[in-house]
Amino acid sequence: MKRSEVNAIMREADAFFAKQGFHLPPFAHWSPEDWTKKGPEVAEIVDRRLGWDITDFGRNDFCTCGITLFTIRNGAPEDLARGKGKLYCEKILMFRREQRCPYHFHWLKMEDIINRGGGELVVQVCNAAQDESLADTPVTLSLDGVTRTVDAGTGLRLQPGESATLPPYCYHQITGRHDRVMVGEVSLVNDDDRDNRFLEKVGRFADIEEDEKPLFLLRQDYARYYPLFDPASRR
Numbered sequence: 001m002k003r004s005e006v007n008a009i010m011r012e013a014d015a016f017f018a019k020q021g022f023h024l025p026p027f028a029h030w031s032p033e034d035w036t037k038k039g040p041e042v043a044e045i046v047d048r049r050l051g052w053d054i055t056d057f058g059r060n061d062f063c064t065c066g067i068t069l070f071t072i073r074n075g076a077p078e079d080l081a082r083g084k085g086k087l088y089c090e091k092i093l094m095f096r097r098e099q100r101c102p103y104h105f106h107w108l109k110m111e112d113i114i115n116r117g118g119g120e121l122v123v124q125v126c127n128a129a130q131d132e133s134l135a136d137t138p139v140t141l142s143l144d145g146v147t148r149t150v151d152a153g154t155g156l157r158l159q160p161g162e163s164a165t166l167p168p169y170c171y172h173q174i175t176g177r178h179d180r181v182m183v184g185e186v187s188l189v190n191d192d193d194r195d196n197r198f199l200e201k202v203g204r205f206a207d208i209e210e211d212e213k214p215l216f217l218l219r220q221d222y223a224r225y226y227p228l229f230d231p232a233s234r235r
Contacts, residue, residue, distance in 0.1 A: 001062060001206045006054050007215040013068045013094040020117040020182045022092060024070055027051065032214050035225040046222045046229060048074040049192065053219050057102060058203025067101045069093040071219075075189040080108075089190040093183040095121070095176030103134070103173040103199035111187030113172070114163040119179030121158040125150065126171040132197060134171060141165055171199060 017024060027045055030038075045051060050071045056062040072090045079085030089109075095101075097119065105128050115121040129135040140149045142165040143156065150156070156164050157177075163184075166172050174183070192204060205220055214221060223229045 002209045002211045004212045032225050049219050055206040077191045089187045091185040095181045100175040103171050105171045106195045109188045114184035115158040116182040116184045117160045118181040120177040121181045122175045123156040124173040126152045128169040
């Protein structure tokens with residue numbers, strides 16, 4: 001992806017969230033120059049990988065296969081082992097019309113996927129088989145507190161305000177329909193290094209062609225601009 005495309009997507013998403021009545025935290029709008037002046041007080045943002053995450057999954061077709069998300073808060077995987085601390089994560093996402101995030105599941109993380117506004121959100125679900133392929137068994141999950149069992153491959157059609165709780169080992173593919181959709185995610189701690197299982201081989205983070213200056217930083221940009229970045233840490 002070109003940096004100019006990423007910048008345009010950031011502007012689009014920021015305006016769309018605000019139109020829906022959702023406002024991002026201040027660090028969403030820090031410039032690269034702002035980041036060069038930051039010290040240890042912002043280490044949590046960097047360590048927990050908060051902030052902008054825009055990717056085309058290496059497909060070079062962002063409008064069809066891609067996500068725009070902003071991680072607002074997140075705990076550390078180490079806290080889960082201790083059973084104390086910030087054991088949760090919150091994200092806000094934008095899906096364009098007919099844009100999808102490909103099939104994946106998490107070994108540990110349970111999450112609620114919430115249609116916060118805009119168009120329809122379709123969450124296609126399948127259980128993972130023992131070999132981590134798609135199983136053909138019925139899927140049982142909770143939709144806004146109501147237990148439902150659906151056939152493998154069913155697309156759950158979520159209207160604004162509706163949500164689905166996705167347990168570990170539940171493959172899901174998410175698609176926006178009819179219009180842009182603002183999607184909330186509330187989950188256990190998010191660990192992109194060790195807790196994502198995509199059905200097909202994908203590039204989780206986009207390779208960026210620097211054709212212009214960053215508007216705001218992506219999570220992978222912190223290493224370039226944050227002066228206290230430690231490459232030996234989990235970042």
